[in-house]
């Protein structure tokens with residue numbers, strides 16, 4: 001059977017890329033066969049985070065139905081932000097922190113959305129609920145996404161949960177939150193390639 | 199400020215009525231001001247469960263917007279199964295086990311769906327995740343909903359999680375699962391008033 005593909009939105013930001021990686025790691029630990037992929041190139045900011053924690057950028061896909069029948073969406077749900085042939089595959093799961101619109105399924109599914117600042121804040125909770133340990137590189141990627149989505153805990157969308165998660169993840173990742181956060185955001189502004197924040 | 203109203207679908211079955219009550223109890227324990235209401239009369243089956251655990255049937259509403267600005271939906275998400283003026287209020291949360299369709303929001307929200315046999319199986323997990331204790335009467339109502347939606351753990355939609363939840367809840371509720379389950383389902387067939395299973 002083909003692998004379940006997991007991906008974030010088009011023009012991926014750091015949360016879209018890393019939540020695919022971190023949610024795929026969780027699903028695989030729970031016995032599923034999944035692969036994190038991307039709907040576009042990583043930005044300089046995201047690449048900095050991947051390099052920092054020794055993780056390869058996910059391969060880019062332009063179609064899902066040609067290689068799988070089942071997908072999981074992270075950091076988005078709206079069809080127009082997803083893979084172009086999203087209507088040809090079965091969505092098994094969604095983890096997201098945005099409004100719900102232009103999304104429907106034929107079957108029941110796992111849908112986990114919370115009004116927090118970052119998809120990875122929700123994924124961290126799911127690791128804990130399922131008693132799955134968080135390796136250092138996964139913690140580093142989750143932390144990078146929270147820093148990116150909340151502008152180092154300063155955005156109006158940042159919640160107490162995001163802040164608590166960031167502090168906890170910084171410890172597991174072995175980095176100093178403020179210092180690493182500034183470096184990461186600086187890496188993103190060093191270039192014009194940053195994707196629009198979604 | 200007016201209370202947040204929590205309700206299940208029209209023509210409510212036992213899961214629709216009781217998940218409003220059990221999710222409202224959880225939300226109130228977490229500091230929100232909510233009230234469980236219903237979009238229709240309770241069936242004989244549901245009334246049997248309510249009587250068994252000494253709980254009043256929720257009052258029936260025909261409009262939400264006239265008394266509140268904020269609602270939470272349980273055991274449904276589709277607009278045509280909800281309160282007629284659902285488009286005039288803000289949906290803060292949804293807990294459900296059905297497909298997602300004809301549902302959209304302007305803002306991020308809490309959306310918790312899992313492909314299990316009963317909404318109360320998901321709500322039980324949320325009690326645990328939030329470390330909120332489950333009183334005997336709440337356990338009895340949750341159990342009744344699982345028995346009703348899974349036809350005493352025999353329906354094709356019943357999962358291992360529903361089964362595990364039912365056994366655990368029967369202990370807290372102080373009833374024998376098989377015996378109580380048969381009585382409850384019998385109470386529902388003693389009359390023609392049972393609503394269509396949704």
Ligand SMILES: [Mn+2]
Nearest residue numbers: 015075118119
């Ligand atoms: Mn995000």
Ligand SMILES: [Mn+2]
Nearest residue numbers: 013015016198
């Ligand atoms: Mn994003």
Ligand SMILES: [Mn+2]
Nearest residue numbers: 213273316317
């Ligand atoms: Mn149900």
Ligand SMILES: [Mn+2]
Nearest residue numbers: 211213214396
């Ligand atoms: Mn129902």
